[in-house]
Each structure stands twice: as C-alpha cells, then as structure tokens.
Amino acid sequence: MHGQRRRLEGPRIVAYATLALTALTAITLEIHGTEEPGIRMMIRLTARTSVVLFTAAFAASSVARVCPRPLTRWMLRNRRYLGLSFAVSHAVHLLFIIYAAAVAGFLEINTVTLVGGGLAYMFIAAMAATSFDGAVTWLGRQRWQRLHTIGVYYIWFIFLQSYVPRALESAAYIPVALLLVGALVLRLAAARLGARRATAGAVAH
Numbered sequence: 001m002h003g004q005r006r007r008l009e010g011p012r013i014v015a016y017a018t019l020a021l022t023a024l025t026a027i028t029l030e031i032h033g034t035e036e037p038g039i040r041m042m043i044r045l046t047a048r049t050s051v052v053l054f055t056a057a058f059a060a061s062s063v064a065r066v067c068p069r070p071l072t073r074w075m076l077r078n079r080r081y082l083g084l085s086f087a088v089s090h091a092v093h094l095l096f097i098i099y100a101a102a103v104a105g106f107l108e109i110n111t112v113t114l115v116g117g118g119l120a121y122m123f124i125a126a127m128a129a130t131s132f133d134g135a136v137t138w139l140g141r142q143r144w145q146r147l148h149t150i151g152v153y154y155i156w157f158i159f160l161q162s163y164v165p166r167a168l169e170s171a172a173y174i175p176v177a178l179l180l181v182g183a184l185v186l187r188l189a190a191a192r193l194g195a196r197r198a199t200a201g202a203v204a205h
Contacts, residue, residue, distance in 0.1 A: 013078055017085035021049065021092055036106050039096055046093035051159055051176055053086035058152055059183040062190035080131050087128040094121060120158045123151035156180065
C-alpha cells in the first residue's frame with residue numbers, strides 16, 4: 001500500500017488525472033453520443049472533476065494542519081500537482097464549452113459569465129504557469145503569493161456562486177456546495193490554529 005502511494009506522487013498525478021479524463025471523455029461520449037446530450041454531460045462531469053481537484057489543492061495545507069494523517073500529508077506534499085490536475089480538468093471543461101457555444105451553437109453564454117469565467121481562466125493559466133520553483137524567484141515571493149492567494153479565492157468564489165444557487169434548487173448539487181464551504185471552513189480553522197500555536201510559542205519563550 002505504501003508503495004502504491006509512493007508511485008502516485010508528483011507529475012505522475014497529473015499524468016494519471018489526464019488519462020482518467022481521457023477515459024471519462026471516451027466513455028461518456030460513447031454512451032451519450034457526440035451531439036448535444038453527450039456534450040452537455042461532459043460539461044457537467046468536467047465541472048465536477050474540476051471542483052474536486054481544486055478543492056483538494058485549495059484545502060491541502062489546511063487539512064494537513066488540522067488533521068495530520070498519511071492521506072492529508074500526501075495532499076500537502078502534492079498540492080502543486082493536484083492544482084495542475086485541476087488546470088487540466090478545467091481546460092477540458094473549457095474546450096467542451098467552446099465547442100457547445102461556438103461550433104454546435106446550442107449553448108449561450110451571457111456577458112457576466114463570460115467576464116467572470118474568463119477572469120477565472122486567466123488566473124488558472126497564470127497560476128499553472130507559475131507553479132514551479134523558478135517562478136517564485138522570477139516573480140518575487142510576495143508577488144507570487146499575492147497572485148496565488150487572490151487566484152485561489154477568486155476561483156473558489158466562482159465555483160461557490162455557481163453551485164450554491166443550484167443546490168438551493170436541486171439536492172444533487174448540495175454535496176458540491178458543501179465541499180466548497182467545508183474547504184473554506186478548514187482554511188479558516190487552520191489559520192486560527194496556526195495563530196494559537198504562534199501565540200503559545202511566543203508566550204513560552
């Protein structure tokens with residue numbers, strides 16, 4: 001079991017995620033077809049895979065601090081690659097949206113969605129491009145941290161405002177909405193725990 005965890009490390013996570021998305025696409029389009037029903041299904045499925053991968057990266061450091069276990073340490077250790085896997089998943093999501101809107105013509109995108117979603121994709125691209133060690137030196141640690149902090153919270157907000165209204169209308173969306181809210185709660189709890197430990201350490205000295 002330990003050996004299996006070790007094999008699922010680093011860039012291999014992105015490779016496996018890409019293979020899984022490729023298989024998911026092939027199976028879904030085989031079952032539902034390549035017309036509107038199949039494309040809409042792929043848009044929904046890749047939205048879900050993106051949320052799961054994003055939330056894993058978003059909450060990795062927090063859940064490892066609050067609940068240190070082998071799995072949560074693995075998430076923290078591979079947070080970068082979970083984030084890159086999310087970028088791959090959401091790129092596939094975008095391709096199906098573009099196809100549905102610009103090629104097949106059955107999907108309409110309003111201006112608010114275009115601007116808000118477009119900015120989210122700009123953050124995703126910028127964060128993916130600067131997810132390597134050399135980018136910290138190139139940008140400077142403060143600018144790098146600002147980019148990634150603003151980016152993850154903006155993407156989290158875009159997902160939240162997309163899924164919470166749907167969760168109020170359909171129970172099928174409640175787990176995703178709870179996952180997003182839970183991830184934020186974990187980050188706040190981890191920040192509070194870190195502040196308490198820092199205060200305790202200062203008092204001890």
